[in-house]
Amino acid sequence: MSESVRPFVVGIIGGGQLARMMYAAAIRLGLRVRLLAEGPDVSAAQVVADVTVGDYTDPATVRAFAEGCDVITFDHEHVPTQILRELEAAGVAVRPGPDALVHAQDKAVMRERLTALGVPVPAWRVVANAGELRAFGDEHGWPVIAKTSRGGYDGKGVWKLDGVEVADEPFAGLGEGVQVVAEEFVDFERELSALVVRSPSGQAAAYPISESVQRDGVCVETTTPAPGLTEEQAVGAERLALGIAHDLGVVGVLAVELMQRRDGSVVVNELAMRPHNTGHWSIDGAVTSQFENHLRAVVDLPLGDPAARESWTVMGNVLGGSEPDLVSALLHCFARDRELRAELYGKEVRPGRKVGHVNAYGDDLEQVRRRARHAAGYLMGDPAERG
Ligand SMILES: Nc1ncnc2c1ncn2[C@@H]1O[C@H](COP(=O)(O)OP(=O)(O)O)[C@@H](O)[C@H]1O
């Protein structure tokens, strides 16, 4: 009595490495994936079987893509909310939905909402010109951080201004609907990431808190769990992120980027509503990876255990360096370290571009860190690791 069962189709918008790694998880779950990619050869388009190449800002393209998908999710947060609202009105499940997603798209909207919810954030204000920016700095002290409200990533669209050379720069060439947000410069001890997952039925899971290191606005390394965090601080950060996920109605992964002040307290930097670079450790270091849990949430399956399998997992990002042939360079890394895990994104090596990551894990944090740094450095062609 075999009745054919229609496959469940997840549409992923955006073809970067996050979509690629989501696809790996989708394969295990038996989900069909359709990809809306920016080009035929972007990271995820190289591996997904069902690819549409098109512009995710074009309503007709997105509408046509969504036809035949049971649910839509994302590799990035840049699909205009208006398009997503129309999809929802037409009965398409969009996860996370536009009302949540806007807080990951627009830093002014995010600051406003988190402030209203009583979530700790740096002092901030939307400023219309260099004069208002200067007034904010004179009030709150210099330096000041200025950010464009939309469109930035990896530190693009973030300026640290010392007051002397304030700075028409943030205001130059602002697109429509883009504002400048002035923020108190937080002289943080370190950056943390609280990663949680929430399903449509309201189930939620919190990963251990990670410490993340950014260089020039780009994540270079994470350590999980964050060393030296007290139980109270860890639980506090997890609860903060779970609360935000609940209050904003997030479905899927929510990454809350935190800055820890020197007194131990934290403020929220920004939100991401998709698998996040600070969660890549979970592929090898957690019982259930962020990619699988994101998909489980998106299709409303019970969430998997986010607990760490290992005492410590250190993730090292591989940023494009002087080594063009990453696959060949794995020979050295794997020969030297049998327990090392590496993931390459299929992207052409260009300076500073995220082209892969490595995970090292074990009981001795210093050793784990050395192994991750060596492998990531080697893959970047860093002379210090090439000896
Ligand atoms: N108010 C702030 N004080 C100090 N550093 C900040 C502040 N805001 C951002 N940063 C630094 O800049 C980095 C990038 O800022 P973020 O808002 O996360 O932009 P992006 O969208 O490019 O990730 C942060 O990870 C942090 O290192």
Ligand SMILES: [Mg+2]
């Ligand atoms: Mg950020």
